[in-house]
Amino acid sequence: MLPISDQEIDKIIPLLLPSNCSFDEERKSFIKNLDTIDCQAVPGSGKTTALLAKLLLLEKRLPLEQNRGILVLSHTNTAIKLLHSKLDNKCNFIFKSPNFIGTIQSFVDQFLAIPFYIQTYQHRPLYIASEIVRKITKPPRELQLYLYHRSNKNSFKDDLLFNTGILHDELIHYDKTNFLLKNHEGKVYQAILKMKKDLYKKGFLSYADAYLLAQEYIEKYPKILDIIRLRFKYIFVDEMQDMNQTQLELLEKLFNHPTVVYQRIGDINQSIFNKVQSNKIWEFRGTPLILHKTLRLSSQISPIVERFSLYKDIDHSIVSIRQSDIPPYLFIYTSSAIKKVLPCFVQKIKQHNLQNKKAIFKAIAWVAEKKENRLTLSDYYPTFSKEIKIEHNHIDSISEAIELISQKSAKTKDFNSIFKIITQICLEILRLENITNAQTNTYYSYLSFWKAVKEKPENFLLRKQIYSLCQKAFAKSLITISDFDKILSTLEKIFHFEYSESTLNFRSNTTVSISSQVLSPLQKNIFSLDGINIEIGTIHSVKGETHTATLVMETQYHTTESQKILNILKGQEIKQPKEREAEAMKMLYVAMSRPTDLLCFACNEEYIRGHEKEIEKAGWKIEKIS
Numbered sequence: 001m002l003p004i005s006d007q008e009i010d011k012i013i014p015l016l017l018p019s020n021c022s023f024d025e026e027r028k029s030f031i032k033n034l035d036t037i038d039c040q041a042v043p044g045s046g047k048t049t050a051l052l053a054k055l056l057l058l059e060k061r062l063p064l065e066q067n068r069g070i071l072v073l074s075h076t077n078t079a080i081k082l083l084h085s086k087l088d089n090k091c092n093f094i095f096k097s098p099n100f101i102g103t104i105q106s107f108v109d110q111f112l113a114i115p116f117y118i119q120t121y122q123h124r125p126l127y128i129a130s131e132i133v134r135k136i137t138k139p140p141r142e143l144q145l146y147l148y149h150r151s152n153k154n155s156f157k158d159d160l161l162f163n164t165g166i167l168h169d170e171l172i173h174y175d176k177t178n179f180l181l182k183n184h185e186g187k188v189y190q191a192i193l194k195m196k197k198d199l200y201k202k203g204f205l206s207y208a209d210a211y212l213l214a215q216e217y218i219e220k221y222p223k224i225l226d227i228i229r230l231r232f233k234y235i236f237v238d239e240m241q242d243m244n245q246t247q248l249e250l251l252e253k254l255f256n257h258p259t260v261v262y263q264r265i266g267d268i269n270q271s272i273f274n275k276v277q278s279n280k281i282w283e284f285r286g287t288p289l290i291l292h293k294t295l296r297l298s299s300q301i302s303p304i305v306e307r308f309s310l311y312k313d314i315d316h317s318i319v320s321i322r323q324s325d326i327p328p329y330l331f332i333y334t335s336s337a338i339k340k341v342l343p344c345f346v347q348k349i350k351q352h353n354l355q356n357k358k359a360i361f362k363a364i365a366w367v368a369e370k371k372e373n374r375l376t377l378s379d380y381y382p383t384f385s386k387e388i389k390i391e392h393n394h395i396d397s398i399s400e401a402i403e404l405i406s407q408k409s410a411k412t413k414d415f416n417s418i419f420k421i422i423t424q425i426c427l428e429i430l431r432l433e434n435i436t437n438a439q440t441n442t443y444y445s446y447l448s449f450w451k452a453v454k455e456k457p458e459n460f461l462l463r464k465q466i467y468s469l470c471q472k473a474f475a476k477s478l479i480t481i482s483d484f485d486k487i488l489s490t491l492e493k494i495f496h497f498e499y500s501e502s503t504l505n506f507r508s509n510t511t512v513s514i515s516s517q518v519l520s521p522l523q524k525n526i527f528s529l530d531g532i533n534i535e536i537g538t539i540h541s542v543k544g545e546t547h548t549a550t551l552v553m554e555t556q557y558h559t560t561e562s563q564k565i566l567n568i569l570k571g572q573e574i575k576q577p578k579e580r581e582a583e584a585m586k587m588l589y590v591a592m593s594r595p596t597d598l599l600c601f602a603c604n605e606e607y608i609r610g611h612e613k614e615i616e617k618a619g620w621k622i623e624k625i626s
Contacts, residue, residue, distance in 0.1 A: 001064070004032045004057050012056050015090055016049055023050065026291050031057070034234070038288040039265040042318045043305065043593035044296020044546065047265055048079075051238060052086050058234065059094045068233035069098030073107055073251075075242035075273065078544060083238075098231050104247050105207055111228060112214035113205070123440045126203030133199065133206045134162055135396070136431075140191035156180070165212045166196050174208040174246070203442045211246050218253065229259050239544075240266035240282050242273045248281055269309045269316065269589050272540065280311060292317055296546055298324035301592070301599050304619060307568050308589035310582055326352050326598055330569070330615060331551075332605035333625040340625050341380055341602045345551040346529045348623075354597055355532060359548040362535045362594070363527065366587050367555035375556035380602075381536050384525055395424050398507050402479055409473040418470045423449065425484065426491050432502040435495050453494060462490045481507060539591045549598035552591045561588060562603035570611055571618030 009031055013022055023031065027050040030039055041047035051072075058070055074080050080103055087094065095101060102110075109128055117125050127133075139147075139161060147153040159180060164171050171179050171193055181189045200209070218224060235255045237243070243251065255262040268282055292315070294302055302320040309316040329348060331341055342363060349361060365377035368384065378384050395401045401421055408417050423446060431443050437452070444452065453459050465487045472479060488507070492499065527534040534551070542550075554561040557580075564584040567574055574581055592599055605624065608615060612622055 001034070001061055004034070004054075008057055008060075009053060012053055015056065016053055016086070023053065024293065026293055027053075030054070030289055030291065033263075033289065034261055036260075036262045036285075037264075038240075038284045038286075039263065039291065040284070040288040040314060041265065041267055041291040042294050042316075043267060043270070043589075044294040044596075045291040046295050047291055048082065048238065049086075050291075051236060051265060052083065054236075055083075055087065055094060056090060059091045062093045062099075064233050066230070067098060069100065069231055070094060071099070071107070071232040071235045072101040072238070073104050073236070074238040075104060076239070076544075077103055079239055082544075100232070104237075104243065104251070105210070108210050108214050108250065112217050112224070113210035116213050116217035116220075117205070121201060121203075123203065123442060124445075125205050126442050126445055128205045128207060128210050130162075130206040130208070133204050133209075136204060137161055137195070137199070140188075140195050142187045142191035146188045160192055162206075164192070164196070165206065165209045166193070166200060167212045167216060171196065172212070174212075176246075208246070211250065214250060225254060225257075228254055229257055233260060235260055235262045237262075237264050238266065240264040241268050241271035242266070243282065244273075245281055268311050268314075269586065270543070270593075272543065272586050272590050284314065288314065290315055292319045294318050294320055295322075296596050297593060298322045298326065298597060300324045300327055300619070301595060304328050304599065305589060305593045307571065307573070308565070308585045308592065310577065310585045310589070312573075322596075324597065327621040328599040328601070328619060330608075330620040330622045331600055331602040331625055332608060332622060333602060334605060337625045338379055341553060342527045342534060342551070343529055344623065344625050345534065345549070345600055346527075346532050348598060348600060349532055349549055350530065352598060354548050360535075360546070361532065361549050362537060362542060362545075362547045363551040363553060364537050364539050364542055364591055364594075365553040365555045366539050366561065366591075367557050368538045375554070375560060375604075377536070377538070377553065377555060380553050381525075381527060384536055395421070395428055396506075398425060398481055398484055401425050402481075405473050405479065409476070415467075415470050415474075418473050419466055420446065422466045422469060422484075422487065426487070429488070429491060429499075429503050429506065430495065432506060433495075433497050433500060435497060456494045458490050458494050462487065462494065465490060539587050542594055543590055545594055546596060547594045548596055549600070550591070550595040551600045551602065552588065554601070554603040557583070560603065560607060562607040566608065566611065569608065569618065569620065570614040 006028065009023055009028055017023075027046060030047070030050050031054045039047065055070070055072065062070075064070075072083065074083070080101060083101055084095075093099070100107065100110075105128075113128070114124060139157060143157065143160065147157055150156055159173070163174055164179070165174060166172070170184065171181075171189065173179060179189075181192075183189060199205075205213070232255075237251060264282070266282070268280060268284075271281070297305060297318065297320050299320040299322060301324075302318040306316060306318045331344055333341055345361075345363060349355060354361075363380070365380070367374070368377045370376050370378040395404070401424070404421050405418055408414075408421065427444055427446070427449055430449075435444075436442055437444050437448050440448070453462060469479070469483060469487070472483070484507070488499070525536040527536060539552075559580065561584045562569065564581045565574070565588060568585070574585070577585060588601075592601070601620075602625075616622055
């Protein structure tokens with residue numbers, strides 16, 4: 001294949017970069033590289049944009065020899081959605097077979113777990129979703145009796161039921177450690193095994209179950225490795241640092257092979273989705289290609305972030321190309337003044353004239369949920385609440401569905417998104433009534449449900465009732481539980497059943513308004529002052545984002561962040577960090593590398609008292625809040 005030239009890169013710059021911008025030599029080197037490499041990229045390096053450029057130029061070379069494809073994987077849906085949005089309307093072929101762009105989970109599901117499951121059980125799995133498996137799993141009686149006198153029964157039960165899958169017809173912990181129950185012929189072991197087999201057979205799999213199925217598929221049919229390698233010539237794994245050990249091992253088994261080009265891209269210091277370990281999960285192959293220059297971080301912020309690099313066995317320098325005279329601020333407060341932290345942040349935004357239509361201001365913390373005698377995000381902002389999310393279309397009650405409809409209708413005019421939530425209520429009720437698809441003897445999925453309804457005389461009536469409720473949602477009218485009664489009555493007629501107590505409980509008596517009487521969590525998590533809106537969230541929720549200004553509020557996980565990283569605040573190095581120090585370093589590295597202009601860190605003054613001069617010498621400007 002022809003190499004990528006500088007002239008080709010110059011031609012696509014207008015598609016990806018603002019006017020008067022270009023790719024520097026670091027990024028050009030990465031874009032042109034079509035060998036198996038690792039790429040270490042500092043925060044704000046523009047690695048994703050550089051990857052997009054590479055994909056655009058590869059797309060011009062499609063179809064590849066033997067019609068092989070391009071595979072792009074990332075850890076989260078957010079990253080994949082970004083790739084889709086940036087490439088949309090710019091590529092004709094890269095989203096079509098034989099290419100694949102998706103999460104590591106979706107790739108494993110589609111190419112390994114689901115094909116092996118169908119071969120084994122002769123039907124598709126109903127769900128691959130850990131939260132649904134957890135909801136419907138009922139501990140067998142033998143296990144309940146076994147746990148009756150145990151002091152640590154909850155954690156023990158959790159390990160046995162929810163951290164466990166089946167491999168080679170035996171129970172195994174997902175982390176591959178030995179199963180807790182040694183007697184495989186015992187009643188408890190056999191009861192759990194039977195329960196798990198029943199869940200598998202009905203089509204309920206956790207995310208981790210998919211990897212066990214993939215492993216068994218490869219072991220039983222190793223030829224699948226050659227088939228997948230033959231399909232994909234170029235493999236790009238973005239956000240490599242977030243892959244866990246199981247995912248990494250699978251990727252290596254599949255693609256660490258001379259017949260493919262396998263590029264792993266990320267920032268080893270930003271791995272906050274996995275437990276911090278003494279040994280890195282992602283070990284570089286030889287010398288990585290390093291993107292040192294940051295397009296995001298200012299000259300004042302980049303040296304602060306660099307000090308939080310956990311892994312210093314590679315060149316971890318962060319080189320800013322943006323000069324700034326805005327210093328990073330350390331807010332120190334007394335316990336009684338903690339609620340003044342957010343107003344102080346607003347004043348700094350105003351002081352440095354950062355307000356404009358495109359500006360993004362966020363205040364973030366590590367620990368969100370309120371805990372007694374522990375410092376959490378709620379201490380700074382008491383009304384914080386996590387957004388209710390519809391994970392793989394699972395809903396616990398009609399009242400929760402109403403709140404979801406409220407959130408969706410406030411953000412989008414997409415009828416289909418509301419239609420799916422209401423359909424999911426129907427699916428949950430059928431599950432509660434133990435009504436299954438007669439053809440597969442499994443619970444109904446979205447598609448099989450509407451296929452069954454289509455054959456019924458009430459089909460038009462049910463659709464009309466759902467559409468009417470959708471219209472009411474978008475009209476911002478009050479929606480109550482009773483608005484669903486006609487739909488439930490029609491459902492009862494279609495599937496010939498009478499509602500049980502379980503369904504009546506599902507139909508709660510809570511009334512939720514879509515009007516302004518009830519604010520969604522998204523609306524609640526905004527602090528407003530002097531016309532400036534600050535979004536409140538967790539560090540995990542903003543990973544990968546870029547803000548104009550970021551306030552990091554310390555919380556308490558065992559001890560506070562400032563207690564763990566005091567030496568780093570003073571400009572010193574923690575040469576051999578302990579586990580808790582390492583966790584804090586990673587979290588703060590991610591948190592503090594979000595802003596382009598203003599970084600603020602808030603902590604209790606008692607933890608830094610006596611060290612103020614050293615901290616200011618290290619580049620921080622201290623502001624006391626009392």
